[in-house]
Amino acid sequence: xxxxxxxxxxxxxxxxxxxxxxxxxxxxxxxxxxxxxxxxxxxxxxxxxxxxxxxxxxxxxxxxxxxxxxxxxxxxxxxxxxxxxxxxxxxxxxxxxxxxxxxxxxxxxxxxxxxxxxxxxxxxxxxxxxxxxxxxxxxxxxxxxxxxxxxxxxxxxxxxxxxxxxxxxxxxxxxxxxxxxxxxxxxxxxxxxxxxxxxxxxxxxxxxxxxxxxxxxxxxxxxxxxxxxxxxxxxxxxxxxxxxxxxxxxxxxxxxxx
Amino acid sequence: xxxxxxxxxxxxxxxxxxxxxxxxxxxxxxxxxxxxxxxxxxxxxxxxxxxxxxxxxxxxxxxxxxxxxxxxxxxxxxxxxxxxxxxxxxxxxxxxxxxxxxxxxxxxxxxxxxxxxxxxxxxxxxxxxxxxxxxxxxxxxxxxxxxxxxxxxxxxxxxxxxxxxxxxxxxxxxxxxxxxxxxxxxxxxxxxxxxxxxxxxxxxxxxxxxxxxxxxxxxxxxxxxxxxxxxxxxxxxxxxxxxxxxxxxxxxxxxxx
Numbered sequence: 427x428x429x430x431x432x433x434x435x436x437x438x439x440x441x442x443x444x445x446x447x448x449x450x451x452x453x454x455x456x457x458x459x460x461x462x463x464x465x466x467x468x469x470x471x472x473x474x475x476x477x478x479x480x481x482x483x484x485x486x487x488x489x490x491x492x493x494x495x496x497x498x499x500x501x502x503x504x505x506x507x508x509x510x511x512x513x514x515x516x517x518x519x520x521x522x523x524x525x526x527x528x529x530x531x532x533x534x535x536x537x538x539x540x541x542x543x544x545x546x547x548x549x550x551x552x553x554x555x556x557x558x559x560x561x562x563x564x565x566x567x568x569x570x571x572x573x574x575x576x577x578x579x580x581x582x583x584x585x586x587x588x589x590x591x592x593x594x595x596x597x598x599x600x601x602x603x604x605x606x607x608x609x610x611x612x613x614x615x616x617x618x619x620x621x622x623x624x625x626x627x628x629x630x631x632x633x634x635x636x637x638x639x640x641x642x643x644x645x646x647x648x649x650x651x652x653x654x655x656x657x658x659x660x661x662x663x664x665x666x667x668x669x670x671x672x673x674x675x676x677x678x679x680x681x682x683x684x
Numbered sequence: 685x686x687x688x689x690x691x692x693x694x695x696x697x698x699x700x701x702x703x704x705x706x707x708x709x710x711x712x713x714x715x716x717x718x719x720x721x722x723x724x725x726x727x728x729x730x731x732x733x734x735x736x737x738x739x740x741x742x743x744x745x746x747x748x749x750x751x752x753x754x755x756x757x758x759x760x761x762x763x764x765x766x767x768x769x770x771x772x773x774x775x776x777x778x779x780x781x782x783x784x785x786x787x788x789x790x791x792x793x794x795x796x797x798x799x800x801x802x803x804x805x806x807x808x809x810x811x812x813x814x815x816x817x818x819x820x821x822x823x824x825x826x827x828x829x830x831x832x833x834x835x836x837x838x839x840x841x842x843x844x845x846x847x848x849x850x851x852x853x854x855x856x857x858x859x860x861x862x863x864x865x866x867x868x869x870x871x872x873x874x875x876x877x878x879x880x881x882x883x884x885x886x887x888x889x890x891x892x893x894x895x896x897x898x899x900x901x902x903x904x905x906x907x908x909x910x911x912x913x914x915x916x917x918x919x920x921x922x923x924x925x926x927x928x929x930x931x932x933x934x935x936x937x938x939x940x941x
Contacts, residue, residue, distance in 0.1 A: 608893075608912040610919075615912075 432459035434484070435466050440477040441620045442470040449485025455535045456493040457510055463539075464516045471520050477624040477631075477683070480525045480616055481543060488528035489536025491557070514567045517542040518639075521632050523623055527616035528552055529609060538565055541572040544635060546602070547616045549609035554592040554602065556585060575642055576602050627665040628683035633657075688715035690740070691722045696733040696881040696940075697874075698726035705741030710749035711792055716766035719796075720773040727777045733940050734881035735777070736873065737800060738784035747791020747814060759820070767792060767824040774799045775825075775896070778889030780880045784873045785809040785851075785860070795824035798833065801892065803860040804876055805851040806869045811859060816846040834858055884922035885940035 434447045444466050446453035463481075470476045483489055500508075517524075517539075526543030532554045540546055540554075556573070558564050564586070574582040577600040585592055597603045607615040623631065633656040640652045660666050664684045672679035685691075690701040700722045702709035709715075719737070726732045739745055774781060774796075783789075783800035790812040797803050797811070813830075815822045822830065822843050831839040834857050842849065854860045864872035880888075890913040897909055917923055921941040929936035 608916055610916045611912055614915075 430462045430466065432456070433462050433466060435470075437470075437476060438617065439621070440475060440624045441617060442473070442476040442479045443617075444470075444479065444481050446481075446483040446489055449483075449487075451493070452487040452490035452531060453483040453485065453536065454490050454493045455539065456496055457508075457513075460510070460513050464513045467520050467524070468516065471522050474683070476522065477628050478523050478525060478620040479520070480527055480620050481539075482527040482613060482616065483529070483536075485530075487530035487536075488526075488532045488552070489539060490531045491534025491536050494561070511567055514538075514542075521635065522628075523620075523631055523635065525616055525620050525623075527612050528603075529612055531555075533557055534565070534569075535567060538567040538569045538572070541568060541576070541602075545604050545619070546597075547612065547619065548594045548597065548603045548606050549612040550594060550606050551609060552594040552597075552606075554594075554597050555589060557589045559587060559589045573602070576600070625681070627663070627669060627679075627681040629663050629665055630660060633660060686718045686722065688712065689718045689722060691725070693726070693729065693732055695878070696731060697877045698722075698729065698732045698735045700726070700735065700737045702737070702739045702745050704749075705739075705743070707749055707751075708743035708746035708788065709739045709741070709793070710746045711767075712749045712752055713762075713766050716770045720770040723770075723773045723777055723781070727773075727779060733779060733885045734877045735779055735781045736784050736877050737781065737796065738873070739786050741787075742808070743787040743793075744783070744785045744789040744809065745793025745796055746788060747793045750818075763823055767795075771795070771799050771825045778892060779885060780883075780888050780892075782873070782877055782880070784877075785811075786869070788812060790814045791822075792824050792826075795822065795826040795829075798829035799825055802862075802876075802880075803854075804862040804864060804873060805854060805860045806864060807851055807866050809851045809854070809860075811842075811849045811854055813842045813846055816844060882938060884917075884920065884926065884938045886920045886922060887917050890917050 430447075432446070432448055434445045436443045444463065446455075446459065446463075448454060448459065467479060470479050523545065524543045525545045525547065526540045527547050528540050529549035529552050532540050532548075532552060534555075534557055537554050537556060556565050556569050558569070564570065570582070570586060573585070577585075581600050592602075594603065594606045598606055637649070637653045637656050641649045644652070665679075665681045668681060669679045688702070688704055690699075690703045692699050700719065702715065702719075704710060704712075704715065723735065726735045780802065781800045782802045782804060783797035784804050784806075785797055786806045787808050788810050789797045791814045794811050794813055813822050813826065821827075827839060827843065830842065834842070838857060841847075849857065849859065851860070851863050855863045862872075862876065894910060894913050898906065901909060922936075922938045925938060926936045
């Protein structure tokens with residue numbers, strides 16, 4: 427993997443950690459950072475050593491949003507030709523569980539990035555918001571779509587129109603995040619959760635994510651058929667044999683991801 | 685840098701004097717803002733391990749300055765814009781805050797004292813939930829804290845009858861922690877503040893945090909919350925110092941770290 431300017435990566439046992447590393451800019455997202463992020467995620471997604479990916483931000487904020495300076499002079503044609511959101515589309519193709527550990531400000535593009543995660547753990551006091559409306563624009567990297575899928579139309583419109591800050595408690599209440607932990611323990615708790623998931627059979631996790639994502643985007647009958655195929659597919663894995671044998675033999679299973 | 689208050693840090697204690705003695709330290713918008721800024725400053729100052737709020741002159745704080753009130757005033761908006769942010773800043777603070785009530789604490793002045801962790805009283809102190817006398821309801825978090833401190837019965841009585849509570853009664857009612865004689869008032873407050881400042885500051889912050897969530901959480905969720913708090917406390921230097929001092933049979937010296 428290349429060395430990066432704006433992110434930092436590491437691996438702890440089978441968990442890969444990617445940290446946004448522009449703390450002085452509150453991890454504002456410039457295009458280079460996003461392309462580094464995609465590159466690192468895709469790399470870990472293919473790395474056999476890695477079972478879970480944790481995404482976090484260095485410093486006091488997860489990310490205060492997109493780098494506004496970068497786009498002040500853009501016009502529709504330059505944006506179309508730049509096609510920057512093609513990088514963002516690739517986040518959705520990551521197959522391994524992606525856990526976001528967020529804190530401080532999770533604004534704009536930072537919030538959209540958080541919404542690309544499968545599981546979100548937030549430090550107490552974290553604030554989310556889509557302030558784009560205040561700049562005469564709107565979210566462009568999935569914000570209106572993903573937030574609505576999670577929280578429903580009622581709250582999504584209120585939050586997106588007002589640009590107001592959403593407390594971690596409200597984000598939890600409306601199903602945007604999974605849990606709130608003490609700020610001091612954010613990484614510890616996120617890694618604890620990641621390590622627990624890392625013991626689960628990787629192919630099950632993979633096909634569960636695949637099936638759940640299908641549910642978000644298709645009819646029930648189509649999703650049911652899709653689920654069934656994935657269920658059958660798991661019976662071709664060694665981990666299915668291991669899991670069921672361990673259950674019969676009353677011992678702990680040891681999954682290999684095969 | 686402050687006009688309506690005086691702020692000084694001595695040793696590890698931040699002193700915040702409400703400083704409009706001619707109006708019995710009544711609140712104007714600027715004083716709301718300055719109290720908020722001073723509490724924030726003390727919260728962020730690593731040297732500070734205890735905050736004392738007290739009044740210059742003969743009153744603690746007489747509440748809203750009525751000369752600022754006119755018919756056009758949107759009372760709700762005043763709370764959202766001025767009092768709410770001040771009270772929230774106090775609530776967020778993870779260091780111990782003492783209201784050293786040197787005289788009358790009326791209206792929002794009473795609310796300010798209620799928002800603090802400790803209320804220590806001079807013999808001259810008194811509390812007055814004066815809002816009812818001008819046809820208003822107790823604000824700035826007053827009823828939230830008051831009902832927790834003295835229970836429903838007394839909260840109703842103090843708020844609806846609006847009778848003055850003297851220092852001795854306040855202490856009996858559970859509205860306050862200490863009552864100090866006039867002669868030694870300043871010294872006693874300083875000693876008490878010093879005692880708090882010498883305790884494990886991080887653990888104090890975690891206790892305050894835990895108490896705040898009690899009304900919101902189920903028992904099971906609280907136990908998880910508590911486990912996280914203890915994990916954090918267990919990582920502090922002060923915890924190690926406390927255990928070491930116990931083993932060595934000596935007095936612990938806590939650093940607040």
